[in-house]
Amino acid sequence: MTMVITGNSALQTEVEDICDVNIDACIQCGTCTGGCSGIELMEYGPRQIIQLIKLNQRKLLLNSKAIWMCVSCHICEDRCPAKIKITGLMDTLREMACAEPTTKTNEQIKFHKLYVKQVKAFGRTHESILTMALTFKGTPLPPLKLMKDLITRMRVDMKPPHRPDKSYRLSIRRVEKKGGKGHGN
Numbered sequence: 437m438t439m440v441i442t443g444n445s446a447l448q449t450e451v452e453d454i455c456d457v458n459i460d461a462c463i464q465c466g467t468c469t470g471g472c473s474g475i476e477l478m479e480y481g482p483r484q485i486i487q488l489i490k491l492n493q494r495k496l497l498l499n500s501k502a503i504w505m506c507v508s509c510h511i512c513e514d515r516c517p518a519k520i521k522i523t524g525l526m527d528t529l530r531e532m533a534c535a536e537p538t539t540k541t542n543e544q545i546k547f548h549k550l551y552v553k554q555v556k557a558f559g560r561t562h563e564s565i566l567t568m569a570l571t572f573k574g575t576p577l578p579p580l581k582l583m584k585d586l587i588t589r590m591r592v593d594m595k596p597p598h599r600p601d602k603s604y605r606l607s608i609r610r611v612e613k614k615g616g617k618g619h620g621n
């Protein structure tokens with residue numbers, strides 16, 4: 437069966453209103469997927485994600501693992517012949533998934549919210565505090581041997597985090613005022 441897509445889907449309009457992408461510019465060449473760093477863990481590559489947006493597959497995309505396996509490496513958009521900002525698009529889909537009460541990717545959303553909260557508070561993540569915060573939210577602790585190894589090899593920061601300087605705090609406030617709240621609230 438051949439499907440003809442006419443006009444923008446509701447999802448395409450929603451996404452294009454939030455981030456600076458022109459979905460229609462995609463020529464489905466697959467260059468993005470060919471170089472994608474996270475592709476082995478994604479059920480849909482970036483080329484398919486663009487197509488699913490055009491097909492208005494909102495529920496499928498916001499519940500997908502693929503949007504959380506993107507590591508924001510920018511390879512796709514550096515190589516895209518249509519100059520589509522795919523990394524920003526993936527960010528937008530993650531933020532939309534966080535705002536959607538029905539999304540099933542709860543572990544990823546829980547991690548994302550704590551991560552954003554920490555970056556806002558400390559200017560970076562603090563592994564031991566992040567691990568404890570996740571544990572309080574119901575995620576099991578990593579195996580004891582792994583934790584011991586990470587601590588003894590100083591792979592986990594056990595010192596208290598620094599408070600970022602005033603200019604950083606002001607920048608965060610400016611971004612929040614513009615509506616870029618993140619989901620660490």
Ligand code: SF4
Nearest residue numbers: 462463465466468516
């Ligand atoms: S590289 Fe760009 S034009 Fe090609 S499929 Fe990916 S998004 Fe579309």
Ligand code: SF4
Nearest residue numbers: 472506507509510512
């Ligand atoms: S930014 Fe994300 S989607 Fe693009 S190549 Fe990297 S991992 Fe893949």
